[in-house]
Amino acid sequence: xxxxxxxxxxxxxxxxxxxxxxxxxxxxxxxxxxxxxxxxxxxxxxxxxxxxxxxxxxxxxxxxxxxxxxxxxxxxxxxxxxxxxxxxxxxxxxxxxxxxxxxxxxxxxxxxxxxxxxxxxxxxxxxxxxxxxxxxxxxxxxxxxxxxxxxxxxxxxxxxxxxxxxxxxxxxxxxxxxxxxxxxxxxxxxxxxxxxxxxxxxxxxxxxxxxxxxxxxxxxxxxxxxxxxxxxxxxxxxxx
Numbered sequence: 423x424x425x426x427x428x429x430x431x432x433x434x435x436x437x438x439x440x441x442x443x444x445x446x447x448x449x450x451x452x453x454x455x456x457x458x459x460x461x462x463x464x465x466x467x468x469x470x471x472x473x474x475x476x477x478x479x480x481x482x483x484x485x486x487x488x489x490x491x492x493x494x495x496x497x498x499x500x501x502x503x504x505x506x507x508x509x510x511x512x513x514x515x516x517x518x519x520x521x522x523x524x525x526x527x528x529x530x531x532x533x534x535x536x537x538x539x540x541x542x543x544x545x546x547x548x549x550x551x552x553x554x555x556x557x558x559x560x561x562x563x564x565x566x567x568x569x570x571x572x573x574x575x576x577x578x579x580x581x582x583x584x585x586x587x588x589x590x591x592x593x594x595x596x597x598x599x600x601x602x603x604x605x606x607x608x609x610x611x612x613x614x615x616x617x618x619x620x621x622x623x624x625x626x627x628x629x630x631x632x633x634x635x636x637x638x639x640x641x642x643x644x645x646x647x648x649x650x651x652x653x654x655x656x657x658x659x660x661x662x
Contacts, residue, residue, distance in 0.1 A: 451497070453477070456506075458497050458527045463569035464520045465496040465557075471631040472557050476602045477503055479627060479638050480555065483598075485509040488552035491592070493542065493585075496572065498524035498535065500555055505533045509553075512536040514545045517568050542581075543588040550592055554599045558585070560607035582612050586619035590643040599641040600626070605634060620644050 448461045451468045460466045467473035486508040492501045495513035505511045521539045528535040538545035565574040575581035624640040
């Protein structure tokens with residue numbers, strides 16, 4: 423335990439400057455048969471563990487024929503993996519560079535994805551999905567640029583307040599919502615905001631990468647003025 427705590431900051435100290443230098447230019451990334459362009463200012467799915475971790479989980483699920491929403495798609499890797507498995511995928515991102523690169527990457531990989539620009543659920547107002555997938559920003563700091571919105575959720579966790587407030591309006595009954603988070607984020611604060619908005623975290627899987635735990639959770643909505651019904655709770659925990 424002590425060794426892990428000591429090793430983690432050293433690894434981050436060495437890793438982050440190299441990553442920053444690498445991401446100063448447009449790069450190309452290949453994953454599981456997908457060939458992607460990753461421009462400067464867009465979250466790189468290969469250099470950080472969360473995207474591949476979520477991808478490995480999604481590949482265990484049945485997505486064919488389902489309407490799937492990916493919030494904050496970045497390069498579109500998760501969206502493309504699901505589209506390749508015959509899901510009807512909608513990908514959104516607030517960053518216009520990301521929107522363009524998702525469109526280009528999908529076309530170059532011969533995949534059909536609906537790509538929409540905008541913040542949170544604004545681009546899909548009034549629509550509901552069978553599955554929602556989220557790899558969110560979680561550092562509590564106000565982003566100064568649109569590219570930083572891939573990292574910073576706002577000093578008062580504004581991203582999560584909007585996410586949890588709108589989630590129940592966009593997921594179908596018996597739908598599934600998956601989010602990936604790191605032990606680096608303020609899980610207690612995020613969970614508190616979720617509960618205030620009638621959202622419960624159900625643990626799915628955890629894994630350690632370079633001394634840091636990553637978690638995938640299933641988010642389940644329930645009435646804000648009450649607790650989750652026992653029947654729904656048991657079903658959620660069983661499916662997780």
